[in-house]
Amino acid sequence: MLIGIDDTDSTAGMCTTFIAKELCKKLEVIGFPRLIRLNPNIPYKTRGNGAVALNVKTGNNEKIKKIVLETVEKNAIFEDDKTNPGVVFLEKRNFEDYNIYTEILRDFYEKAISELVTIGEADAAARQVNAEVHKFKSGRGIIGALAAVGADLSADVTYEIIAYRIPKNYGTERKIDPESVFEMDKKTYPKTFNNVDLNLNKILILPRGNDPVFCGIRGESPEIVSEAWKLIKPLEEIEDTLIFQTNQATDAHLKKKKISELMPFDCAIVSGRVSGEPKNIHGGHVIFKLKYYSQEIDCAAYRETANFRKIIRKLRAGDKVTAYGGIGKYWAINLEKIRVLKLKKYYEKINPVCEKCKIKMKSEGNGKGFQCKKCKKKLPEDAAVLKEINRDLKPGFYEAAPDARRHLSMPLVRMKNRC
Template sequence: MLMLMTMMHIGLDDTDSPRTGCTTYIAALLVEKLHRLGASFIDYPNLIRLNPNVPWKTRGNGALCLRIRCGEELVEEITETVIETIEENADLSYAGTDPGVVFFFNNIPGELKDFAKRTIQSVVKMKEALKLINIFGAEAVGFKTGRGIIGGLAAIGETLGEDHTYEIIAYRTRENRGTPRRIEGSSIDEMNEKTAPLTFNNIDPEKGRILITPRGPDPILYGIRGETPEVVKQAHELIRPQETVERWVIFRTNHGTDAHLRRISSIGEVQPFNPVVVRGAVTKNPQVIPGGHVIFPIKDETGQVDCAAYEPTGALREVAKKLIVGDFVEACGGVRPASSRHPITINMEKIRVLKLAPKIAFHNPACPQCGKRMKSMGTRKGFRCERCGFRSSKLKKVAVERKRDLKKGLYIASPRSQRHLTKPFCRYGREKSSVPRELIKDWHFP
């Protein structure tokens, strides 16, 4: 008897809270459960980071999609398994946790891909998600407000058909969660030396801080990001954990792709919460405010906006301090809305210096008789030479162009303060334009 097969996309989001949980962990549990039920995966689990600037985001603002083929007779059991697993593992008692799961069948339409892009680059509303779910006959289940339905649908729609990366995530056993993570530090250095730059953001070079281990109470022991499933698995095998790894999974993701940044044509288009790329001229010299943050405004013919390089951005902050009036730059980052304390501001992740204004210094003139630098006799009183006594009320200060301690080019926040979506330097030139044809043999455990 011929078995009818169904393509099924399962999107889920908003299951964690600041105190516990992780949506990737629920996805990892489901990988094991769905395999046991007889489903076959047509892609690695997709980990889709959404707009990191929305005020109601989850901890990492990551949504998940599992793409499988299964017999039609398994659809109901798979659906029940997914819902039960979310109920058992989501932090439903936390006020801001509102899980949602979406079940979508067959190929992904263009309208859903467009919705996913908007969810990554701007702010979308629940009614948009529900309308698409209704139009295309998908199924959705929400817990509490069900806000996670938005992210779940977006994860389904983002098929990662263009640039993408991979992350292998290893998870802790329940008894170890909430305790300090135990990994042999030298193995992380060794892994980085052997696999970078095909793996990235393992260690912050400025501070020496390890970046593969989170610091919160979530179940992740470590996560390693890289260009291929093979290299992240190789990196994983080089790590020597000093506690038991419960499970691990390779995800395909939009980490490190700049997928959130949208180029806009003018400053007048800047909108709160949207990640943007916009050009403008610096109109005031940068100010260092309490906390060590650097603020400067840029302007074009449509308006003006403040740009901020916060203290943790490290190298980016040092670049911002060197800007002067007249420099022409491209600011990249999320837009913080105006408040009673500050105007609308771009929180910079990157800056591209496109044009450097001349830096002019004014010096007292040289004495025309002996060549020594003259002294001012006071405002509008002229100059006097201390060596030979020559005086003049007609000589003026001389303009001299000084060398800039800044070059044109792209500058990015230090790795320790980069967002999940920020593309690091080592990824430029490694962008992808196609999806993997098949999965590697062992991409998860168990």
């Protein structure tokens, strides 16, 4: 039986993976539990927008369902307005046509990670596959729960080992030996990734919330994240660890679209030409316009993306680029990374050199040509030499800083290793 759970955490704390961890103690779980990140642009998400799914060995299914629902009721943060848990049970014996059902689930998952999905759409998909749905409050969590059950990780998969705190330490500062984290990264990167930001000398494995998670280490395999955890030196007692199979760092949320096809909250890959000079706006953000035929949209590199903004500032009108990101609160693509495909050549006029005196000639004024200060020889305006301007930018991929990177965004180091 497949079990999906979502939206049990809150903006202040808790973590849906904690419920998965508790259920792994009580149920016979087959394989790794799954941590499935959903569309990061959705405005009503709690924090990381992650759902979990378990594949459990069947037996007394009603007892299994009771254990799951009681665990959710015990741990979900119901007092938070944004917390609306959902639980989905899908018994494989209900699959009248396995191929059709898996296609329905896969399609729903792909939409839930890249577009806006309604509770009604989740209800309809659940009915189509004979899934049993349980809603708490508005029940919006059934969207993520069903998506987690239907997640197709066959194209790409990553892993995260999560360490959990003992209850008395909830809400207190996490205590860790920082040098052990950087040493872990040094020994395991790039098989582990997004765990530190070396430019900022910042540790990224520690969450900031008031929740049961001590840390999470992301990597390519269960073996490497286990090895990485052994290198970490926590300075507080750890209750448990659990490895999750995830869609993190896979770019699974990004779909190729034209500007005219974009909808609010979409995650997309959009190509076009830069149609104006990048502008610095209030807050330290950088914006430029991307154009494809008559359609145009703003692309934004926010302050949090750090040095990525320096790359965006180097773009010029006419450059051909591909933007990777999502539509957020404003009608603009929040850039996760960018691919510079082709740079437009720009030139500057250089005063000609006098052939006789071998010195640069002086301009006589706009449209009046040039004269050698030494021998007084004159040349017309069109004698100016055109010199290509060094753009200090090369075609290729550029990405936001690790500290600003979204869970689903594939870091360039993974892209290189997959080529």
